[in-house]
Amino acid sequence: MPVFQSKTFRRATTASSSLGERIGAIYRSRLSRHPFLLFGLPFIAVMVAGSFVLTPATALRYERYDRKVKQLSQEETIDLGLKGPDGEEAIKRNPRRRVIGDEREEYYRLMAKDLDNWEQKRVQRFKGEPDGRL
Template sequence: MPAFQSKTFRRATTASSTFGERLGAFYRTRLSRHPFLLFGLPFMAVIVAGSFALTPAAALRYERYDRKVQQLSQDQVFELGLKGPGGEEGIKRNPRRRIVGDEREEYYRLMAKDLDNWEQTRVKRFEGEPDGKL
């Protein structure tokens, strides 16, 4: 008897082979002949269907965020204690923050600066604030 038989091995289709196994074998044989139809097209269909399915979820996310973040009226600001009756802030104010009244005014103020003659200086640090030097 030769070392290798000339007959190719084929698994006998029995009652023990399930429908899933037979379907998988059928799919694998056809996949090599029609790769786009059996792999690419279903893949692209899942991507497109997923985008349609996730759109309402994303809309819900942004609607929830909009419910949380709302612009407060002057009465609500006063009730929460964010600003006093004279307009002064009730919470601790950052002294470095400069309040700009008009954006155009700030734009023209910056445009009037001479950008060719300038000198680099360090910003004065507050008491207890790290200065970034090693």
């Protein structure tokens, strides 16, 4: 009977085996011995680094949105009816309806309305604004 060698078989390195294949083989063989060091630690490092990278990006997104919302000139606020020409807020100048009395009176006033008989009316749209009809 033939005697087998005690050395483990390793494929001969040829010109066709690339550097990536060799690194991959080394990584797979060492991964079974050190799984956290070669798999867990890089995964945790990527998660922590991603958190640090995405935090400023998210803050920038919300800052841009806030700037976009807050940019109303003086003329636009007057045109929209948010402020009067004298600079006074429109709500203080011309309230829609004042609440007279306390909560009980308001509650009974709302309960006295007939909520069963009502008619649906379309809201007037601004010029050029789509009304939702096809």
